Amino acid sequence: MCPTGIDELDELLNGGFPRGDIILVAGHPGAGKTTLSAKFIYEGAKRFKEPGVYLSFLEPKNDFYRFMRALGMDFEELERRGLVHYIEGIQTSTFEGIEDALKEFMDAIVKMNAKRVVMDSATAITQVAGFRLTRELIKNAMVNGLKPLGITGILISELPIGAPSVGYGVEEFLVDGVIILKSTIENGVLVRKMEIRKMRGTSIPYAELYFDIAPGVGIKVYLPPRMEEIPAPSEAQIYIPHAKEIRFLCGGYLRKGSQIAFIVREPASVLPLLIWWVLGYIARYGGTLLIRTYSKPPQLIRQAVKAHAKKFNVELSRIIIDSINPTAKPLYVMSQYNRESDTRINPTFLVFDSLQQVPMVHSNDWDDFFRQHLNNLLLRRKLGITSFYIYNVKSSEEIPIPLDIYDLIIKVRPEWRDSRLYLYLEPHPITVSGPVKPLYVQYKEGGEFQIEVVGGQ
Ligand SMILES: Nc1ncnc2c1ncn2[C@@H]1O[C@H](COP(=O)(O)OP(=O)(O)OP(=O)(O)O)[C@@H](O)[C@H]1O
Numbered sequence: 430m431c432p433t434g435i436d437e438l439d440e441l442l443n444g445g446f447p448r449g450d451i452i453l454v455a456g457h458p459g460a461g462k463t464t465l466s467a468k469f470i471y472e473g474a475k476r477f478k479e480p481g482v483y484l485s486f487l488e489p490k491n492d493f494y495r496f497m498r499a500l501g502m503d504f505e506e507l508e509r510r511g512l513v514h515y516i517e518g519i520q521t522s523t524f525e526g527i528e529d530a531l532k533e534f535m536d537a538i539v540k541m542n543a544k545r546v547v548m549d550s551a552t553a554i555t556q557v558a559g560f561r562l563t564r565e566l567i568k569n570a571m572v573n574g575l576k577p578l579g580i581t582g583i584l585i586s587e588l589p590i591g592a593p594s595v596g597y598g599v600e601e602f603l604v605d606g607v608i609i610l611k612s613t614i615e616n617g618v619l620v621r622k623m624e625i626r627k628m629r630g631t632s633i634p635y636a637e638l639y640f641d642i643a644p645g646v647g648i649k650v651y652l653p654p655r656m657e658e659i660p661a662p663s664e665a666q667i668y669i670p671h672a673k674e675i676r677f678l679c680g681g682y683l684r685k686g687s688q689i690a691f692i693v694r695e696p697a698s699v700l701p702l703l704i705w706w707v708l709g710y711i712a713r714y715g716g717t718l719l720i721r722t723y724s725k726p727p728q729l730i731r732q733a734v735k736a737h738a739k740k741f742n743v744e745l746s747r748i749i750i751d752s753i754n755p756t757a758k759p760l761y762v763m764s765q766y767n768r769e770s771d772t773r774i775n776p777t778f779l780v781f782d783s784l785q786q787v788p789m790v791h792s793n794d795w796d797d798f799f800r801q802h803l804n805n806l807l808l809r810r811k812l813g814i815t816s817f818y819i820y821n822v823k824s825s826e827e828i829p830i831p832l833d834i835y836d837l838i839i840k841v842r843p844e845w846r847d848s849r850l851y852l853y854l855e856p857h858p859i860t861v862s863g864p865v866k867p868l869y870v871q872y873k874e875g876g877e878f879q880i881e882v883v884g885g886q
């Protein structure tokens with residue numbers, strides 16, 4: 430196998446492209462064809478010490494090196510070490526010119542003992558030579574020329590916007606694998622997708638993948654999480670001594686790794702209460718709290734946390750605040766970010782604040798959100814991260830939350846008694862098996878809460 434150097438893609442392809450194969454990378458203008466191919470050459474040289482040659486009819490070397498440096502690939506350094514060679518065929522407007530460039534290409538391959546090559550692009554050759562001759566040229570260079578040497582190559586081809594993704598030209602019949610890159614705008618953000626159409630000798634479990642082009646990394650592919658089995662809830666208990674009434678909401682006790690949703694009617698707010706519960710626990714037993722908010726600046730949360738941390742004598746370093754603007758990135762990028770961050774930080778408790786913002790800004794199509802959400806939720810259960818998901822709703826709203834993905838759903842509404850505001854917390858009956866009772870919670874001065882069990886203890 431010939432690793433592409435994009436780790437997620439290599440994992441998916443069982444190690445990379447089959448060695449000696451020619452892969453067609455086709456895509457819309459700006460889709461990332463050059464970046465993907467550059468990464469293949471760059472990582473091959475850098476990590477695997479395999480010399481590579483990049484032939485471009487489209488970009489001057491200086492531009493290419495500059496763009497790629499911004500994406501974390503220093504071609505200059507590798508060129509100095511004799512590991513890469515860039516051939517600039519941009520002035521070529523005649524058939525002879527193309528032949529010359531191809532000859533230079535083959536000479537460089539032999540001279541450097543190259544293991545990887547890229548031709549950018551077949552479309553550029555077609556514009557000069559026409560379809561029939563292009564086919565001959567590519568067949569001679571890429572197939573007859575490279576195959577016997579065991580060289581793995583990428584052939585780039587442009588796909589006009591709006592063109593159907595099949596029938597992209599003459600090249601597909603010459604190649605062993607086909608990858609199509611597409612970019613679309615969804616809900617105002619640029620979404621990049623990669624389709625693996627054909628890959629000789631490899632079974633492809635996921636045909637369509639999201640990816641991103643980002644400074645420093647170049648190209649990042651998002652694999653859907655592979656979770657074959659639903660992890661069971663943990664048997665370990667979480668006992669919160671200063672708020673033992675919480676057991677009335679859980680039908681006995683709170684399990685470690687529980688995934689709990691709070692549906693909160695405005696103007697009730699449950700975040701201060703959760704912080705108070707959790708920090709009281711951490712003060713006694715240790716652990717960490719991650720608060721991920723989709724609506725508040727980090728300073729505001731830090732302020733809310735500070736008073737409790739001081740009172741419980743919890744170091745501020747045990748509380749991590751993650752404030753995310755939900756409109757900035759597509760859903761799958763946020764989802765992947767959360768997975769990576771949860772795995773790395775592995776907090777004892779995780780509180781999501783204003784989670785309703787995420788599906789609301791991304792299409793209002795809750796199905797899409799819950800698909801991603803469910804996978805992440807299962808991962809947290811597996812990691813034993815006790816998680817609270819706060820969804821804020823207006824009094825008339827119903828959120829289409831699937832009841833069976835959470836271990837517990839608690840509805841929270843404001844209630845005034847004697848002109849004082851109380852929170853009324855009531856577990857959703859479907860989500861608990863043991864006997865439960867609602868709670869009245871009142872905020873007291875000095876950051877304390879008074880809890881009253883409805884119907885007595
Ligand atoms: N430093 C960067 N940070 C983030 N994105 C970048 C950066 N540089 C380029 N891009 C993105 O990468 C894309 C260009 O990628 P690339 O040149 O690989 O595409 P291409 O398919 O080869 O395009 P073309 O059809 O023009 O050859 C652009 O959409 C641009 O938005």
Ligand SMILES: [Mg+2]
Nearest residue numbers: 462463464487
């Ligand atoms: Mg390009």
